[in-house]
Amino acid sequence: MVDLHQEFQNSRFFHEARIDRRSADALAGIAVGLAADGKINQQEAEFLKNWIETHLIHLEDPVVNILYRRLASMLNDGVLDADESVELLGLLHQFTGLPVGAATMSYAPTSLPFDTPAPELSLPNRVFLFTGVMSYGPRKECESLIVERGGLIGSSVSKKVHYLVVGNIGNEQWLHSSYGLKIKKAVELRENGIPIAIIGEDHWSKVLFG
Structure with a gap:
């Protein structure tokens, strides 16, 4: 054949x-x-x-x-x-390789407003919220790591959230992206005295994995 x-x-x-x-x-x-x-x-x-x-x-x-x-x-x-x-x-x-918001960008991206210095993380009974794209993997897997360690997952930015974790991928364009709305709201809460910390994925993963 x-x-x-x-x-x-x-x-x-x-x-x-x-x-x-x-x-x-x-x-x-x-x-x-x-x-x-x-x-x-x-x-x-x-x-x-x-x-x-x-x-x-x-x-x-x-x-x-x-x-x-x-x-x-x-x-x-x-x-x-x-x-x-x-x-x-x-x-x-x-x-x-396209920049997020390229069609509407009219000014340079602003640096991410991470807490400086990065805060110590306490997981049990602390509420975490993720935004952006995580290098570690799908957001649901990241959330599972928190829950397994006694932490909680928030549904939206609010006074109940202790940590907003920003994914590494594409975060330099945060101001022009849809997930940037969560960051902006967290910044507003923080400036009004609400103890919500904005941290990067690198700091989050270092605490979890050393």
Whole structure:
């Protein structure tokens, strides 16, 4: 029997590396298109996941694999919630290299208003809230680490929150991003004497993992 697949591989019309590069370029274009309106909905997330599974799941590219694993984790329960939508949008901006808010940016990004010096973290019975995209992994996994250690997870920025943790990925553009609203509100509370600390993922992970 003729091995058609092998024939195609040996043919000058078929070259796997070229196809992979073409698919990777197509993924970048899709990501740009999905992120163009500044939000990602359930249907778009499912389309992206299915497209990667169909065209790129065989790749060993670590960047594509990270994007796919995060996306699969977000859709594992069948629902892309509001926080996951924001996180996915940040991932797509990071993947494509586009600055968050590029279409509307009219002034230079402002430095993140982390507490200086970084505060000591106490986990038991302390309320944590995450914003931005975490380098460690999906936000739900980060929240589980807190809960396992006796901490609590807040639903929104309020007087009840003790620590707002800002993810490492894309945080230099916080002022122009949707998750920047949480940071702004936390800053307002802090300036009004509410003991809420704004910390980076690096400080958070150092306390948890040493």
